[in-house]
Amino acid sequence: MRIDLNADLGEGFGVWRLGDDDALLEVVSSANVACGFHAGDPRTMRRVCAGAAAHGVAVGAQVSYRDLAGFGRRRIVIDPDDLAADVLYQIGALDACARGAGTRVRYVKPHGALYNTAADDEQQAAAVVAGIAAFDAALPLLALPDSAMAAAAGNAGVPFVAEAFADRGYLPTGRLVPRGTDGAVLDGAEEIAQRVVRMVRDHRVPTTEGADREIDAASVCVHGDTPGAVEIARQVRQALLGAGVSVEPFVD
Structure with missing residues (x-):
């Protein structure tokens, strides 16, 4: 039995840093790296990609709405063609940083409001998939199962990988409890x-x-x-290994 552990990394900007990227790279097997639209900047992207390459961690492009001020957590009404172009742009930017570090972008995961919106909005889901396919139709999309993104990926022939959340509450529908609501973050x-x-x-x-x-x-x-993120990640990994589950990237 095996499972991938992923975390959002590179979410600082300039001199401001969020989270402990170096510590998490020692725990996770995949890194969702901010591509500059909700967080991140070229130097941060290069640094995190280099760290991921050194630890054998798979690099994923964490694409977002163009929303630095809102950290990508505000839903935005956007033309599907514009969204597809934004997704393509972000993947390409991160892949350049990854290749400079001796690795490459190996999957795509939307961030924040885009992730939650495209889970149910068929137009935005199709736009996300179109942006991925324009870069490389073999690049997997990581997102919620039973979602509009899963359906759009299937229609376009883009590989889809289902993910779960360790520290987020779930609604009976299988969607995440909205942030700001009791029980959203565990x-x-x-x-x-x-x-x-x-x-x-x-x-x-x-x-x-x-x-x-x-x-x-x-x-x-x-x-x-989240507060205590590194300790949470470490205990999750230890518990999985103790249960006989290996922690490995979902991509080869």
Whole structure:
């Protein structure tokens, strides 16, 4: 049994840093690297890609709305062609940084409001997939299962990889509890670690209504910007290894 652990990295900007990228690169197997639209800048992108290459961590492009001020967490109404071009631009920028570090972009994951919007908005989902396909139709899209993005990827022949979230609450629908709502972000490293083991081993996750929901994912996200993120990630990895689950990138 194997699982990928991914985290959002490179989310600083200029002299400002968010999270401990170096520590998380020692724990995760995939890094969702900010591409400059919600966070990140060229130097940060190069630094994180170099760190990922040194640790054997897969680099993913974390594409977003063009929203530095809102950290990409504000839903934006955007023309689908513009969104597809923005996605293509971000992948290309990060891939240049990755190749300069001796690696490459190996998957794409939308960030924040784009992730949540494109989970249900068919136009935005199709635009995200179109941007990926314009760069490389063999590049996997990492996102929520049973989503508009999963359907759009299937229609376009783009590989789709389902993910789960270690530290986010789930609604009975399988969507995430919106940020700013009670139960949206979980804390308690040990509890989160055991929750992830159950998600991976038993394919079950508790929801806000108390009942479990079936979940089947190839990657689990541990957020890098939550309090105690590094300790949470470490305990999740240790718990998985202790349960006989290997932690490896979902891409070869």
